[in-house]
Amino acid sequence: MQLSGHAFAPRSSQRCEAFFHLEQNEVGSQQWVLALEGQRFCYPLQDVEFSAPVGNMPIRLQLPDGRMFITQRTSELDKWLKSQQRWTLKLDWLERHWIAWLSSGILCLVLLVSGYHYALPWVGSKTAQALPERWSLLIGDQVLDTLDHIYQPSQLSMDQQNAIRSRVAGYLEKLPVMPFSIEIEFRSSPGESNAFALPGGKMVILDDLVAMMENPRQLDAIIMHELGHIYHRHMLTRLVQSSIISVAVAVMTGEASGVIDNMAGVGVFLLANQQSRRNEQQADAFARQAMMRLFDDHQALAKAFERLKQQPGLELPQWLSTHPDIEQRIRDAQISP
Ligand SMILES: [Zn+2]
Incomplete structure (x- = not known):
């Protein structure tokens, strides 16, 4: 030869x-x-x-x-x-032997999908729990700084703000210990009735949400829901997971071109949507249990959801509108925790 x-x-x-x-x-x-x-x-x-x-x-x-x-x-x-x-x-x-190739491909896909569905949430939540509190606070502050480019200062008086803050401080003494100390920030964004938790224990409440609630108990129910997100470290977990996906896609493909970035973005989006539903259910459950413990009644949560849903001409808050199952959530909020 x-x-x-x-x-x-x-x-x-x-x-x-x-x-x-x-x-x-x-x-x-x-x-x-x-x-x-x-x-x-x-x-x-x-x-x-x-x-x-x-x-x-x-x-x-x-x-x-x-x-x-x-x-x-x-x-x-x-x-x-x-x-x-x-x-x-x-x-x-x-x-x-394409059958062998195909089987390997399917096996890879199964590994990828199961990693995505089971390993990633687990790793994300463990990492979020292991992150030093200082980091979480820094991330939360950073997010609030960014939001302050969009939101305006609150129109609520200091007395109104402090009344809500001291109410919540009183509730916190009777609720499960939070992973972070809770700070409530007020902002205004006309037309947006919303409240959300940031990584590190900060919670932002928008003026229109306060105005929309019929009584303090309904507002408290929404605040309990946000406390549920803080208790379960949902925001931090999602941030960690999206970072893992971005890095994993870059490592697997060996590049970080625009196309790949978009793929990572789609992955993050799918994960966020799939998990946000589970997160909302967890936060709702936390709110129901907290309301039961504080007031022996959690109907205010269902009332608050109905209030948000029925507002004519108002957009649903993002965390509510992303979930078409609002009716189910109202029903869940009506039954016992
Ligand atoms: Zn929520």
Whole structure:
């Protein structure tokens, strides 16, 4: 068998035309011979390593003296490799057997999907719990700084704000211990009746939400819902998860081009939507239980949801409108915790 190709000197990218063939040495055993530029280099049969054949890609021969020889794949070489080193053909076999490829693909997909559904939420929640409190506070402050470019200062009087703050402080003494100290911030965004929890224990309440509630108990029910998010560290967990997805996609694909960024974005979006529903249910459950403990009645939660739903001409708050199952949530809020 005579192979033609190119040889590379050790640690050099300079190539020169060369030939490689098998011949018998003086003691009668076979050896490989590399012929280039009028020189001959001999190698014992077993000391030459062949790269695994993949499609039409050239075969790389690693020689014991550090040289490399690259040749095109031929049927003669295939036959020889098959007879000598079956294991090197494993990859090639896979490539030629699409059922095996397909099964591997499906297996990868199953691993990816189960990792996404089970491992990622678990890792996200564990990481969020392990993050130092200082970091969570910093992230929360950063988010609030950004939001302050959109929101205006609250129009509520200091007395009104402090009345709500001291009510909540009183409730907190009777509720499960929060992972962070709770700080309530008031802002205004005309037309937006909303409240939300930030990582690190800050909660933002918008003026229109306060105005929309029929009584303090209804507002408290919404605040309990937000406390539920803080208690379960939902925002932090989502932030950690979205960071993991972005890094994982970059690592898996080895690049961070715009397309890949978008893929990561879609992943984050899907995860956020799928998990936000579970998070909302957890926060609702926390609110119901808290209301029962504080007032022995949680109907105010259902009333608050109905109030938000029935406001004519007003957009539903984002955390409510993203979930079409508001009716179900109202029903859940009406039954016992
Ligand atoms: Zn919520």
